[in-house]
Amino acid sequence: MNLTEKTAYLKGLLEGLNLKKDSDEGKLFNAIIDVLDDMAASVSDMDEELDVINEELDAIGEELTDVEDALLYDDEDEDEEDDDIYSVICPTCGEEIYLDESLLDQGGVKCPACGEELEFDFSAEDEDCGCGHHHGHGCGGRHRHDHDCGCDCGEEEDGEEEQE
Numbered sequence: 001m002n003l004t005e006k007t008a009y010l011k012g013l014l015e016g017l018n019l020k021k022d023s024d025e026g027k028l029f030n031a032i033i034d035v036l037d038d039m040a041a042s043v044s045d046m047d048e049e050l051d052v053i054n055e056e057l058d059a060i061g062e063e064l065t066d067v068e069d070a071l072l073y074d075d076e077d078e079d080e081e082d083d084d085i086y087s088v089i090c091p092t093c094g095e096e097i098y099l100d101e102s103l104l105d106q107g108g109v110k111c112p113a114c115g116e117e118l119e120f121d122f123s124a125e126d127e128d129c130g131c132g133h134h135h136g137h138g139c140g141g142r143h144r145h146d147h148d149c150g151c152d153c154g155e156e157e158d159g160e161e162e163q164e
Helices: 003-016 024-077 101-105
Strands: 085-089 096-100 108-110 117-119
Touching: 003 024, 096 101
Parallel strands: none
Antiparallel strands: 085 096, 108 117
């Protein structure tokens, strides 16, 4: 039995007592029953609103899970080349700067240490350091890749060292 039903039951019991409504006891009991009836209606309304809020919260939680899955697990579907991290040595200050493909695609970046504008030459798309491995990452051989080709090619190019 919910609160509204319990309040209705108490009203029935009060009527069964045959108290006069204009007596002191009758007035008191009727006032108590009225307050209980109002409280039961308010609680019932809050329960309904809470149910609606819980449904909306569940829907938001499901959408958040979908967004998390898209952000965290869609990277597994991308090529490994998209996960490459490159490092560049600034020729001005010697600072090692780490970049990803999106920064390389911009064609240049400012050194965070000295502000020097670094430009990337993509003319050597299929760089061959002589180790027998293909280094086609568009970095001109001036960057270290986060995957290991198995060679120790440490050739100097334009004052910068390539580290595989």
